[in-house]
Amino acid sequence: MLSLLLLAAAAPVTVAEKSVLLDFRYGWSAEADAVPALRRRFRADASSQRLRGLATAREDRKVRLEMGNPARDWSPHSFEREWRTLGQTPRLLSLEGSTALYSGGAHGNSHTQRLIWDRRLGRELSIQALLKPGTSWQAAIHQPFCTLLSRERRKRLGPDQPGYDPGCPAYNDLPVSLVDTDRDRLFDHVRLTADPYVAGSYAEGEYMIELPITATMISRLRPDYRASFEAQPPVQ
Structure with a gap:
């Protein structure tokens, strides 16, 4: 029923x-x-x-x-x-x-x-609709994601199990979500999720990585959307 x-x-x-x-x-x-x-x-x-x-x-x-x-x-x-x-x-x-x-x-x-x-x-x-014409977050997001993905893959598989490594997924293959991590009604991070098979084998599961929204990223937003975001330090 x-x-x-x-x-x-x-x-x-x-x-x-x-x-x-x-x-x-x-x-x-x-x-x-x-x-x-x-x-x-x-x-x-x-x-x-x-x-x-x-x-x-x-x-x-x-x-x-x-x-x-x-x-x-x-x-x-x-x-x-x-x-x-x-x-x-x-x-x-x-x-x-x-x-x-x-x-x-x-x-x-x-x-x-x-x-x-x-x-x-x-x-x-879309994320792109929030940004000023001619600007993008891709460069600010994709390479840091690839770096953290590589670290997480090594941690998950261990040094003796190289596993299936297809490299870093294309930016367009990764859903990008806005996240308010501290629940203060301002977005402070983006979340990128690589589903099974996108960044590794099925057994590895999904890879979910959050990256800070930086002042540079906020400067690329359309002015009327900037009040919805707060800047964080860049990823190290």
């Missing part, structure tokens, strides 16, 4: 259903639910993902039974997506979406999304 838990204002929302075909869960934060456009968007996405997941699982189960696999060996598919608040200012809301799914096979898959919502404009923005 599909359960839609619509709690009181300032509470997170969860849509959940568990059946022989699909273990489904979709949630979003209270801050996201306070934005009507995001509430509609996530409800619609939850409905779409649920129907898609059921159709895929139903077809997979049918094929397996036709191939002679016992019904007792069937494992339900699963889908879980959670939109969490990473920070907010009076104007901007930063969300991170984490998705984990299993549709048969040796293991599931996961990926990360980011969403920046401008309350004044009533729409989603």
Whole structure:
């Protein structure tokens, strides 16, 4: 039975259903639910993902039974997506979406999304839309990320296990999120997430690295967005 838990204002929302075909869960934060456009968007996405997941699982189960696999060996598919608040200012809301799914096979898959919502404009923005024309944060973010990724990879794998090293992922392959680490309603860091297979093997899992938002980066913001940020010392 599909359960839609619509709690009181300032509470997170969860849509959940568990059946022989699909273990489904979709949630979003209270801050996201306070934005009507995001509430509609996530409800619609939850409905779409649920129907898609059921159709895929139903077809997979049918094929397996036709191939002679016992019904007792069937494992339900699963889908879980959670939109969490990473920070907010009076104007901007930063969300991170984490998705984990299993549709048969040796293991599931996961990926990360980011969403920046401008309350004044009533729409989603990219990082680039926050910046002055002709400027970018790429140079300030990508190389420090690659340096810290290399350190973390060596720490995670150990000196005797070089593992699968595809090098540093391209900047465009990395979701970049705005983060308010001290919860003072000002963004002070960016978070870059390399999902499994993006920066290493599946066994290594994801690599999540946060970098400070520096004064140089803030100088590249459009003037009307600068009040939403606070500068931090550069990464060493």
